[in-house]
Each structure stands twice: as C-alpha cells, then as structure tokens.
Amino acid sequence: MTSKPVSLKVLAAHLGLTVGTVSRALNNYADISPVTRERVKRAADELGYRANQNARRLSIGNPETVGYLMPRFGNSIAQPFSAQLLQGLGEALSRRSWDLLVVQSDSSKDELAHIERMVRSGRVGGLVISRPAKNDARIRLLQELKCPFVVHGRTASCADYAWYDVDGEDAFVTAVNHLIELGHSRIAFVGAPLQHQFAQDRLNGYTRALEENGLTADPELIQIAEFSDDGGEIATNMLLELSNPPTAVVCLSDTMALGALAAIRAHGLQPGVDVSVIGYDGLKFGVHSNPPLTTMAQPQAHAGRRLGDMLLSIIDGDEPSQHQELRRAHLVRRKTDGPLHLTTAQTNVSNREETT
Amino acid sequence: MTSKPVSLKVLAAHLGLTVGTVSRALNNYADISPVTRERVKRAADELGYRANQNARRLSIGNPETVGYLMPRFGNSIAQPFSAQLLQGLGEALSRRSWDLLVVQSDSSKDELAHIERMVRSGRVGGLVISRPAKNDARIRLLQELKCPFVVHGRTASCADYAWYDVDGEDAFVTAVNHLIELGHSRIAFVGAPLQHQFAQDRLNGYTRALEENGLTADPELIQIAEFSDDGGEIATNMLLELSNPPTAVVCLSDTMALGALAAIRAHGLQPGVDVSVIGYDGLKFGVHSNPPLTTMAQPQAHAGRRLGDMLLSIIDGDEPSQHQELRRAHLVRRKTDGPLHLTTAQTNVSNREETT
DNA sequence: ACGCTAACCGAAAGCGGTTTCGGAAAGCAA
DNA sequence: TTGCTTTCCGAAACCGCTTTCGGTTAGCGT
The missing domain is CATH 1.10.260.40 (lambda repressor-like DNA-binding domains)
Structure with a gap:
C-alpha cells in the first residue's frame, strides 16, 4: 500500500x-x-x-528504542499519570530521536515473557517499568538479562538499580501528623492488597506516624480492599460500622478516597467535619469532589522526563545506582480535613444507606 | 551493557x-x-x-509496527482515555505481535515532520491519529504518503479514510431533547474553540436540537472557552451573569462540566435543580462530583481495539472507506439534570463568589 | 621534475535475518 | 541396475544502511 x-x-x-x-x-x-x-x-x-531505521539500527547495532511497560489497570478511575509520564518519556527520548514502545500484557506471566522477547530480540535498548511488586520478578529478570532499566517506584531492596519514586511513607507520616494536629486520634487506613510496594510503603508511614505520636495502631482501623473507588467505599463502610469508628481516614489513593467520601456521605456524615479524609496522588479531579478532597500531592510533572533521562544515561554506561531519585509529596488542603468533631461522629454510627 | x-x-x-x-x-x-x-x-x-527484529523486519520489508500520535494536551484535567485506547490498540496488535510506537510532538508543525519521518524511514506501517482538526493536515499528509491510517474521530469530509467515532452531534441532540422534555427552553452551550471537529459536531447537535424543537438559538447562550474545567467555569460564569440566564447548560466535555458545576455552586445556585447541566464523555469520576454529573457517555471500551483491527485490515489491503464505524453515546442520568425551576434560577443572578 | 602527503571517493565487508535456487542423497518404479 | 521424483539441506543473494580500508587524484614543497 x-x-x-x-x-x-x-x-x-x-x-x-x-x-x-x-x-x-x-x-x-x-x-x-x-x-x-x-x-x-x-x-x-x-x-x-x-x-530506513530498521536497516540503520541493524547496522549500528542499536535499537534506539526503549520500552514502557504499561501498568495493568483494573477499573481504576483514571490513569492521568500514564499520559503525563508517556509525554515526559517521549520528550526525553526525542531529544536523541529514540523511539518509545509501549508494551502491555494481560497476565504477569506473559509480561515476563514479553520482556524477555523484547530485549533478546533487540527491539529495545532499555525498559521502564512502574509500580513494582514487593519482590518484583521483572526486576530480577532484567538484571539477569543485563538490560538497562529504570523503575517508577521502588522496592525494599532498591540499592542496585535505578529508580524514581516519591516517598509514600513520608507522605503518610505527614498526612497522619496533620490529622493528629487537628485533634484526631482514631485514624484509619484505607488501603489495597500489599503486593505492590507502594501500598506497603504508605501503610508503613501510617503506622510509623501513629507510633511516633504514642498512638497504638488499632488493627480494626486498617482496611484493605480493592484498589478502586468502590474498594474505598466498601472499606470505609466497614470502618464506619465499627463499634468505635474512626474520626479520620487516610486513603491509599485519591481514587479510593473518593469512595470513602461516598461512604461517609451515605452514612449521613459530613466528610471534613464529621470524619476527615486525606487522599494521595493530587489528582486534579479532587478539586471537584464533594467536598473537594484534601490530598498528598506528588510532583508528577517531571517523572517521565527524569525517568527517560536516567535510562538514557544508564544505557550510555552510567551505574544504575547513581540514578536514584526520591521526591516528596506535599499536603494540599482542600475541604476534607477538619478538626475533631467527636459527638457527631460517634453517634451516627448505625446509619446505613446506599449510594447510587 | x-x-x-x-x-x-x-x-x-x-x-x-x-x-x-x-x-x-x-x-x-x-x-x-x-x-x-x-x-x-x-x-x-x-x-x-x-x-533480531530489526534484521527480520528489514529482510521481510515490513516494520510490523504502528504508531499512535498522542494528542497534545494542554492543561486538560486528564486523559483517561489515552490509557484505555492504548490498551485496546496494544491488544489488537499483540495478536500479530506487532509493536506499538507512541509519538508526540510539541507543535503541530513538527508533528507533521514527525509523521513524514516515521513513515518514510519505515519505522511504522500505519498510524492512528485522534481528534482531527477541521481540515486536518495530518490526514492530507498521510494520504499523499499513501500510508495506512485510521482516525479516532472524523472530519467533515471523511468519505475516503477509515475512522472510528462516536456521534457527537447525535449525542447533543439527545442531551438537548432531554433537557427540553424536562421543561427547559433557555439552554446554553459551553464549548471550546471550534478548530477541533468534535467541538463543531457537538455544537451542531446543540443548534439542531433547538431548531427541531422550534426554539431559536440565542447567540448569547453559546459560550466558547478554553477546553478545561477552568474554561467551563469561566464560560458558565458568563452565562449566569446574563440578564436572562439559562436554566440548563450542555457542556462539551465532562471536564468542562465540572467547571460549570463549580460556577453554578459559586453563584449560590444548585446544579440539577436551579440549573441543569449535562456533560459529555461519561468519565467515571462524574459519579463523585458535586452533585454527580449527568452525562452523555461514549462507549469508550472498545475504541482502541477496533481502531487497531481496522488499521491492520487496511494494511492488509482493505479499502479504508470500508472501515468506518460510528457509535452512539447514551445518556446516563445522575443528579445534575432536573426539571425547570424558573423562580430560583431567575432571581439569584447577581451573586458573585469565588471558588478556591 | 620528483616524491609525499592530504583530500576525496569507491569497493566491500559486515549487521542478522529471509528466501530462492540448485544439488546431493534417498526413495521409488521400471 | 537405471532413471526419475521427492526429500532435505547448503549456498548465495538480498533487505538498506554503516564503516573500514585502499587507492586515485590533486596539491605541495624542493
């Protein structure tokens, strides 16, 4: 044609x-x-x-291409990050006129197969992966393939590879501290399964902040659910129906926090006055939630660009361990954090309503 | 390495x-x-x-790769669609183990340059572009390059290329009809600059529905602003400060609609009772807005997959004009559409408040 | 005039595959 | 045994570009 x-x-x-x-x-x-x-x-x-690039790259023995492993997403509300991240990656790469390949897999098994094929067949000269699991097989694979890579996020043992991450533990420490300063002491954590490292990190921040303030972490107040708004709603429902419900809740993500808001409203409670909630991510949508969502915003703008530059440097021969960047999230206060309102929160426990 | x-x-x-x-x-x-x-x-x-794929593809003379031109986004709130679309494209391509390249450009000029380079250098065997402008230069370029392509969206003269689109005109007809059935007659349109075809299409639907119901389109009620939530807010503010403000407004997108909700609330009015608003897109976030947003939801799930399959077929030799698919959006009623409330809407006109 | 270096280009060998073509070995019928 | 297919593999050309290596020509000093 x-x-x-x-x-x-x-x-x-x-x-x-x-x-x-x-x-x-x-x-x-x-x-x-x-x-x-x-x-x-x-x-x-x-x-x-x-x-002809195929010919040229064959000749020079360089694919001049890096791959981005798209995170598999369930019914998450939005992946606005992917777009920004791709944009940043593209920027970094285009300065050398390298190409960006996006790769996705259904299961984690053929994700590994994909990776191996990609690098063995010389399609990519490097890879960026995101949201590592706790002991991520992809990382091990890439290491043994000796393929340059950077990871968006990091695992516990992250000493010898390159990564860009924002400090989830730190973020949840400041979120919880903020709530404590507002007078709260029964603070809950709404999270998702802990196979992803970031879920664990943020939970760690939560428990650490509690301990540092002399509060004991009540296991009841830690609710793990599906990583989605529905999950957040379900988890928060559980919390609100406890005999001694929390007066504040920190959520693994803004998306889950939106579910939490729905649950709180459905119980006839008022988010931000009866029970406070703080999300994480800094989604712009948060401005428009009901009420506007207080959140720990991560500096997402330059992630892609940085990741791209790091990867290129490593491909050039830099030591991966030289490229590790940890950023901090910052609190953006909107309307869902407020001072303790003991009475209201403790009485309206038995309301059960349904959201549409 | x-x-x-x-x-x-x-x-x-x-x-x-x-x-x-x-x-x-x-x-x-x-x-x-x-x-x-x-x-x-x-x-x-x-x-x-x-x-080695570079070698193989050089030999067989087929790049086995298609490119996706990322829409340049200004400060639009989110591109939740991109991720889904990429996912669908990836699915379609992976069944033949083709690769997906994402391309982005800063300006529209080097976007054209990019395209030409991509296809001339044999990097891609086909391209998918989205959100065509009214007389899109990319389409003309691809046609004269004889490079297979599909477009997500369509222009006025779309007879001889392949496209997948949802009928924006139809969607706005049903939205406006719905509002009219609820008793509204002063219905406004909040839009964005008309260089993008979809903006024009939806405006056309708006005016057509008005005409078909014997209503005259009041030019005052058509507000064009930046394509973002802020744009929607600004435009709606203008509308509400008219001497004869609308009782309902249809918005070019859910994102703009969120801005409209903010403006309405800031005027001390209640969205869905004092003034109705209907968005477009069907963003999942709409469930969580204040109040939950009524919208024309487009069937986004399979777009990527269909686009990918279409492109592959065309590369195989199919006539592009055989592959044109028009889908319909459907109304999902949440809480921002309601019957006419004349009194309230007409009196609270002069409130001026600021949102945070 | 000679020799020598520098400037410039052609020839050819890759890069790592695919694909056509031809021929040797093996199978079968006669 | 001869002759003729099959079966199976080797040889080689090719895809389009890069890069090294020589060799010719021109320019220079003496």
Missing part, C-alpha cells in the same frame, strides 16, 4: 555516487568534500530521502 | 547447520525434515534464541 520510499541506492544512483559515499556525506564524515556533502544533502531532501 | 544475544549464526554453528536451514526450520518451512525442525526448535529455546 505504502509507496516505496527512496533508498540510499537510488539516491546514490541519482547523484552518480556510491551508497557508501552518500551515507558518509549525510552523516557528516570528514572525508567527504564540503561541496559534495551539500550536494548530497540537497538531493536527499529534494527526493524526500529518509534512512 | 546488554549481554550479546545469540544470533542465528551461532545457533546454526551450534547445530552444525547453516543459517538458512535454521531460519527455515524455525519458520516451519515444508522443506525441513520434522526431526531437524524439532531439533532446531529445541536448541533455539535452550539457548534462548530470539530473532
């Missing part, structure tokens, strides 16, 4: 030169006279010549 | 065969005896052999 592009051969013939000469001319070799160099270049873009 | 992968040559040497034989064995040629075929395959995956 596609019209045949002009090759180096026809360009050379057109010029009465050999392919080698033309190639060197286009690549600014010193052994080509300035006049023929210009002549070649003029002819090249008159004929619309573009070097 | 990467450890050298085993090539066909070493595999052949290891087996005491020639590369040609090994290649044919792996590709199930009939002129290879079953026993050596199996022997070769066993050895191949024992040694972890993977055909």
